[in-house]
Amino acid sequence: MRRASQLCAVLLLLASVAAAADRKILPAPRKPLGAASHWRVRPDVVTLAVREPRLALQPISPRELMTALGQPASGGGFAVAGTAGLVEPTGMRIQRRLEGVWTLRVPVAESEAFSSDAVDVQAEVVGITGSAGRLAPSDSGDPEIAVKAVTLPPRLVSRQEDGVTYEGGVLLELDLSRIRTSGTYSGTLILTVNHF
Amino acid sequence: MKKAILVTMTALALAALLPATASAQATANGTMAVDINLPNLIILYYYSDVTVNIDATDLVNGTGGVDLGDVTGTGGLTADLGITNPTLDSPLSNLSDVTLTLENAWAVRSLSTTGNVSVSLQSDQASLPGASGSIGINDVTVIDADSNSVTSTGPTTAASISIQSPGLVNAAVGDFAMGLDLTSTRSSGTYGGTFTIVASAP
Numbered sequence: 032m033r034r035a036s037q038l039c040a041v042l043l044l045l046a047s048v049a050a051a052a053d054r055k056i057l058p059a060p061r062k063p064l065g066a067a068s069h070w071r072v073r074p075d076v077v078t079l080a081v082r083e084p085r086l087a088l089q090p091i092s093p094r095e096l097m098t099a100l101g102q103p104a105s106g107g108g109f110a111v112a113g114t115a116g117l118v119e120p121t122g123m124r125i126q127r128r129l130e131g132v133w134t135l136r137v138p139v140a141e142s143e144a145f146s147s148d149a150v151d152v153q154a155e156v157v158g159i160t161g162s163a164g165r166l167a168p169s170d171s172g173d174p175e176i177a178v179k180a181v182t183l184p185p186r187l188v189s190r191q192e193d194g195v196t197y198e199g200g201v202l203l204e205l206d207l208s209r210i211r212t213s214g215t216y217s218g219t220l221i222l223t224v225n226h227f
Numbered sequence: 228m229k230k231a232i233l234v235t236m237t238a239l240a241l242a243a244l245l246p247a248t249a250s251a252q253a254t255a256n257g258t259m260a261v262d263i264n265l266p267n268l269i270i271l272y273y274y275s276d277v278t279v280n281i282d283a284t285d286l287v288n289g290t291g292g293v294d295l296g297d298v299t300g301t302g303g304l305t306a307d308l309g310i311t312n313p314t315l316d317s318p319l320s321n322l323s324d325v326t327l328t329l330e331n332a333w334a335v336r337s338l339s340t341t342g343n344v345s346v347s348l349q350s351d352q353a354s355l356p357g358a359s360g361s362i363g364i365n366d367v368t369v370i371d372a373d374s375n376s377v378t379s380t381g382p383t384t385a386a387s388i389s390i391q392s393p394g395l396v397n398a399a400v401g402d403f404a405m406g407l408d409l410t411s412t413r414s415s416g417t418y419g420g421t422f423t424i425v426a427s428a429p
Contacts, residue, residue, distance in 0.1 A: 079255040088263040
């Protein structure tokens with residue numbers, strides 16, 4: 032039994048030494064079939080971080096809604112004389128652009144071979160009710176906001192001795208055409224970073 | 228010794244698998260809670276000046292309601308002069324209770340906390356003065372798109388109806404009506420007054 036334990040320990044030691052050697056020495060051009068030229072990038076050491084655990088988007092103002100409706104916001108309120116503004120708007124969409132919402136940290140050992148072209152970032156919003164592509168109100172009986180999330184291209188923000196940092200953003204397009212109630216709508220932004 | 232060599236070879240074989248694992252597609256996930264606040268918003272569409280022209284024919288032959296077809300306004304505002312007792316041969320004998328309905332007189336778009344919005348109408352005076360005499364106001368009525376209605380208890384009290392908040396795209400449209408008393412109306416010409424329309428979230 033003791034002999035078996037020793038054997039396992041030796042195996043693990045040798046494996047880790049070989050893996051470390053692989054990281055450090057590996058410029059050998061062993062390009063796997065079908066893989067990108069950045070295959071040396073080790074996914075287990077590239078780290079993704081989101082800017083903060085909870086993000087309150089900039090509140091939507093009444094004036095912003097009036098603009099989206101094509102209505103002038105004159106006077107102290109939003110009473111419109113006449114019915115010319117009753118024409119149904121073509122869309123009731125509001126955008127929120129979230130810059131630098133995620134960062135990708137690449138150690139220097141990997142950064143030489145790293146390219147942002149090899150990074151595929153996907154974003155999706157899931158409402159608190161579990162509905163994909165939705166922000167949901169606290170009252171589950173009310174309609175939810177349909178949300179389309181579009182990722183912005185990653186960009187290099189810092190290059191330091193110990194590595195490089197990329198950051199990227201997300202554009203959220205909120206469709207308010209079915210919404211009837213005011214208040215807070217909530218969900219989770221899920222970022223998925225694939226690199227090859 | 229033979230066993231030691233075997234162990235080394237096995238270890239190297241395991242290590243050789245690692246770059247293949249590393250080169251495969253890898254995925255990292257990050258999550259962030261997101262909140263956004265929508266404001267209370269009510270947009271009331273109304274007519275700031277409405278002129279209804281009533282000719283003698285409308286009064287004499289207006290049994291059961293007549294489309295006046297002569298209302299100053301745009302965007303679909305129409306009016307209907309209804310006589311409350313259609314069995315009368317001549318509406319002139321029932322001039323104490325003539326209903327004037329202004330169709331499509333209001334519309335709202337809204338976001339509200341409760342999902343409901345109220346629309347009310349109130350006359351600012353008990354009668355509409357003219358050159359000689361006046362047109363009395365018995366009551367006012369607010370009517371929604373489903374023909375639900377609420378009538379005031381008096382000439383200068385408000386009639387208020389609650390409807391489901393329509394949201395921002397498809398406005399909710401409704402009518403106003405008022406019960407008029409023409410028995411003290413002695414002169415032709417213009418009779419006028421003001422009415423207050425309020426849209427609010429309860």
